Amino acid sequence: MAAPAPILRMSGIGKQFPGVKALDGVDFRLLPGEVHALMGENGAGKSTLIKVLTGVYDIDAGEIELEGRRVAFSSPLAAQQAGISTVYQEVNLCANLSVAENIFIGREPRRFGRIQWQTMRRRATEILSRLDLDLDVSAPLTSYSLAIQQMVAIARAVDIDAKVLILDEPTSSLDADEVAQLFRVMRRLKEQGIAILFVSHFLDQIYEISDRMTILRNGTLVGEYLTSELSQVDLVGKMIGRELADLEKLEARPPAREAAPLVEADHLGRSGAIEPFTLTIHEGEVVGLAGLLGSGRTEVARLLFGADHAGTGSLKIGGEQVNLRTPRSAVSRKLAFCSENRRAEGLIPDLTVRENIILALQAARGWSRPIPRRKQDELVDKYIAALNIRPANPDQLIRNLSGGNQQKVLLARWLILEPRLLILDEPTRGIDVGAKAEIQRLVAELSDGGMAVLFISAELEEVLRLSHKVGVLRDRRLVAELDNDEGLTTDTLTETIASGARS
């Protein structure tokens, strides 16, 4: 494809949120008649870039050019009027209105103030037929599938004279046939010269539809590539990146002793969340879970902890068949789960550090058997010292602590229970390097002491450093289970994540 002049050019874009640099010097361009994928892990800045482009946020630095003219949109409406339309993951149409009404809402063809229904239906049919869609335009939108609704949204967006169409994860709730249909529509639009910005977590789809991709990581630009020239392995590597190991190296992990199996999941699954998987965790073993975001890592953890109900399969803990109906029953069997979502699923913000630490132990004892104050102080002081929690004040409200210290408080909450299996979901995300090293060292010590750990992290090096065994997830399926021997490197892991099998 000869490179025509870009229709959209963003250069040196910077966006600062309190305490976070969401975007830093990002360049982005969009050529007419191409499908351009915007790639990156969550938090890489994809959605911030889209929101900056469509006028949801102001930019702090850099400039945006549309067709060679410098623009700054004050609102999504202004962006739409300039020819940039966005279709979000959640269809934002009026499901109770007819297809035609949805396409023309707010700009119905009128004569003498009366809506010309006839004209409206005819033109709606025309617009849809241009996208190879043959629908009854007077039927209510709800009578069609989500995919069709999405395409009606696209039809509407395109009809407002769009030059740039942004599709933010349009495929996440579609099945394979519906995706194929959506891609047909996208190709048709491409032929018409519309530039499409496409965001999706599904790598196969990216390779099927996109011509070019821009990769972001931690708010900075990694690069722009032709899809045909970048392999999936390289793509995943560039998305995840390599953090330089400025941590002292943990000594080589001793091989897990031949220990009794602690947790045996047999074809455990939950429809819509995770395909049935089989996984055994032995005592004293650290099992890592690797995979991209949304690949089902957290879902595995939640099923093992009883936070969600399993739909299929069975679970044995210590050789005994169990049915975990609530986290409470998991805790009583000495399982512990530190959620990746600290704020929503971990912290009780209005309680003190001490209360947050003793919470799980108190819950296990029940309300009628309070932990004596002296015992509380003893336990809390011990773990504040052991985990180096700062400030070392048990009566501080936890919401006043930094993220890393909050994480350590949550760890302490579970450690005082002396669990047999500790599930850590992204325990080191968003915390500083020092705290990260402390938590890693702690995991190693715990497993040496006989505790089993399920360790979930997006950072492959961290997973490799700690685990005896690594489970690889892809598209909500446990695709491989690899022993962590000399042969296993981040490259082979990356490859497995990208291709779905060890090559």
Added chain:
Amino acid sequence: MSRILKHRLFWPVVVLVALLLLNLVFTDGFFRIEMKEGHLYGSLIDIFRFGAPLILVATGMTLVIATSGIDLSVGSVVAIAGALACMRISDLSDQNSVAGVLSAVGIALVLSVVLGLWNGFLVAGIGIQPIIATLILMVAGRGLAQLITDGQITTVQSSSYKLIGGGYWLTLPFGIIIVAVVLALTAFLTRRLALGLLIESVGGNAEASRLAGISARGVLIMVYAFCGLCAGIAGLMISSNVSSADGNNAGLWIELDAILAVVIGGTPLSGGRFSLSGTVLGALIIQTLTTTIYSIGVPPETTLLFKALVVTIVCLIQSPAFRAKVFHRRRRPVPASTAPEEKVRVSA
């Protein structure tokens, strides 16, 4: 001094003291407490005595609000408990028999707990929003009370029953003793035992609490049942005081006073933290205010307006944001020429 100023109950205490001082100015011997026929008498005692049902209802409400819920049905439960007890007593051959009265009281309280469990089931079991779930019983409960009393005002002539709301024991009004016992029990359950921690945890973050192994559902149901029990006791007190049950008017709007008492006492409606002593202070402020309205001679047709004004002021004084604004303005010298409207804009 600054530590006293920062104490969360500082402002409620200030308001209560101010109201009492106001009474002292308008009423002679307001603080006098006399011994008559072996009973304590005086305006202060009356505030406690008439405020007892409100304190009880507000105590239950405090725990419900701490779980970030609300219970609108307490007024109806007050009416139902009174109605049921009076109906049972009026059916007795000897209305003064202690055993008969005790069984009537017991049945009424059991029903109150059952009604509380029903609320808890709707909120925690089915997942209806608390304000809607308890609205059902708030409306239906009045009907239930009417049904029990056949739409009549049932009067009883029972000296044993009269003791609960109008009697004395150890020189004190019996109602005050009941309140003291319930408060002590609640404080024990929540602060000595671990119930308070679990309630605050569920109110602060229900999902995190569930994942920490707390049976959030169980805690919620227990709290609503307790609130029902408190309302039931208050209902017995109110009906016993007047020796009759009025399904229509007993406990009317007491839920609003109770919520107000909780909020004045510093428990946030968003839940997560609660203060029992604050709630008691809040209830006393409301009761003192009612007394004050009579003693300083506010015209009856404007009492509600007057009450509303005072409550608004109390809430404003309590709000840290409002205080910050006012003190901020005071500290900064304002040019004399500036018009008052502009001053507001400057500080905003």
